[in-house]
Amino acid sequence: MTAHIYAAKKGEIAESILLPGDPLRAKFIAENFLESPKCYNEIRGMLGYTGTYKGVPVSVQGTGMGMPSMGIYSWELITEYGVQNLIRIGSAGSFQENIKIRDIVLGVSASTDSNYVHTFNLYGTYAPTADFDLLMKAKLTADKLGIPVHAGNILSSDVFYELQEGWWQKWAKMNCMAVEMEAAALYMNAAYHGVKALCMLTISDHFITQEQSTSEEREKTFTDMMKVALETIV
């Protein structure tokens, strides 16, 4: 029982979990990929389910948008429910010409404009990083499934409607692949507690071409990423 997942009892959440920002993406995954899914959380509409995938217990939990929300859910899942493997499955905006709409991106590292790191009281600049084992397994799994992926640095931003002129081109110049809003906090919480985390993204919109996905597409059609994530954790 935690402040935000308080109906779930210890043991009702699996050691491995998928974390979409959108709770309805969590519902879609539970209903379409998990066997015998049981909803363990509806508090704040942040749906969480546990079922099995190929016989292995797996949970899927919506985290909401932004670092504070991801910070809360990942912290509670790790510290109160013993979750060990956390894979964020999100959507992102591509900064790069070769990273196209619907492509999948693995966040090796997550640059950020957030101040989430202040809580760890470090002297210097922390580099939020994916767990290497999960990252390697995701890449090998994607290869085996014949699903191409890009891997590299992503940006976790606090601001969706950024006003600064030319802001994304500067990140693009640093070879940053795409922007989303949660991975850096997830990587920090996982590192602090010694558990494994990875952020996997599907490109939902493109800063160069101006292409955009609908919210329904973001909820229900990023199935290649869902498959890669599930096959990575079983």
Ligand SMILES: O=P(O)(O)O[C@H]1O[C@H](CO)[C@@H](O)[C@H]1O
């Ligand atoms: O689709 P999700 O997983 O929510 O991810 C992205 O979409 C939201 C913004 O539209 C942010 O949460 C961002 O990180």
Ligand SMILES: O=c1cc[nH]c(=O)[nH]1
């Ligand atoms: O955070 C996000 C997600 C998708 N597209 C964006 O531009 N930003």
